[in-house]
Amino acid sequence: MGLTEYECPACGGVMNFDTKNQMLSCPFCDTKIKVQDYVAPRQEEQDKDAKADSNEWLSEGTEWKPGETDGMVVYSCQSCGGEIVASENEGSLTCPFCSNNVVVKEKFSGDLRPDYVIPFKKDKQDAMDAYSGYVKGKFLLPKVFFEQNHIDKIRGIYIPYWLYDGKINASYRYNATKVRTWSDSDYNYTETSFFEVDRAGSESFSHVPHDASKEMPDDLMESIEPFDFKEAVPFNSGYLAGFLANRYDINAEETKTHILDRMKHTxxxxxxxxxxxxxTVNIASKDQTIGSLSHQYALYPVWLLNTSWNGNNYLFxxxxxxxxxxxxxxVDKVKAFFLYILSALGFTALAVIVCLIIISM
Incomplete structure (x- = not known):
């Protein structure tokens, strides 16, 4: 497998994608390069020397035990020679020894190459500030969650998504009523009129997303929508520099039913x-048909924060x-208990005051 390492062509430092200026940036010499203009200084050498197969590493005397690399791949960092261990789906990595950013080209080539990518616009500090704002004012939250250093791990990762374009044709018949009431000096009257209401039409959808990673909870990924596809650009691996990225491991066909359900519900x-x-309005009959459906592949930017408390893991x-x-x-059960006691005492005190007022009248 070929590796692309994002070295600064001026000083050899590690280049990252800068979320503020949307360019590849070197923190050492301040060199900035447009993503589409970047050319790896040692790409030929990287392609020749890259060794991505974990079995090759095992045969060269590494100390991995049998079974330890199942589901993993071991890459060689071309800058320092260190081993980078990753899952089979990870395609953008950082060397743990020299912090070099590495993109495994084969993970995003051929059928695995995304059509689009939405570049990160928020950085790590933005994510930490958002976390602080999210927990602020939540009285029943355990105290430790208010401390940023309680976060075990924070990762900027490009999540694979299938994007669907589609058209749904629909016709509905409703049973409806109109109720009119009035009174005279002798009686109250109610008149109910019954109606059949027909509606028909079609609706088109564009770039409806569904995450294509088994690791990501679907409900969590849907909760951070919407993404603005107007800011999507044609895929270029340079946008991945400094971030993690996974290729898809859920085929589009597996997400089709859920996407159609979302469209039909809308x-x-x-x-x-x-x-x-x-x-009142009730559905008497309905018919929904698929006018068209197609999909594309994209990478969307997500910050993931992990923490643990009382043996449970929490993902943001x-x-x-x-x-x-x-x-x-x-929820801190101790705080909840004290809040319940205070509430009960408050209601009791209020009831006593009301009773005393009534007695004194």
């Missing part, structure tokens, strides 16, 4: 919202484009 809600002016995610932050938080 169509149903939109058509229902056109039926107004009735007291931030949209690396717009900063939307989501995650589940635990």
């Amino acid at each position: 169509v149903e809600n939109d058509i229902r919202n056109t039926v107004t002016g009735y007291s 995610a931030m949209n690396g484009q717009n900063g939307k932050f989501v995650g589940n938080l635990p």
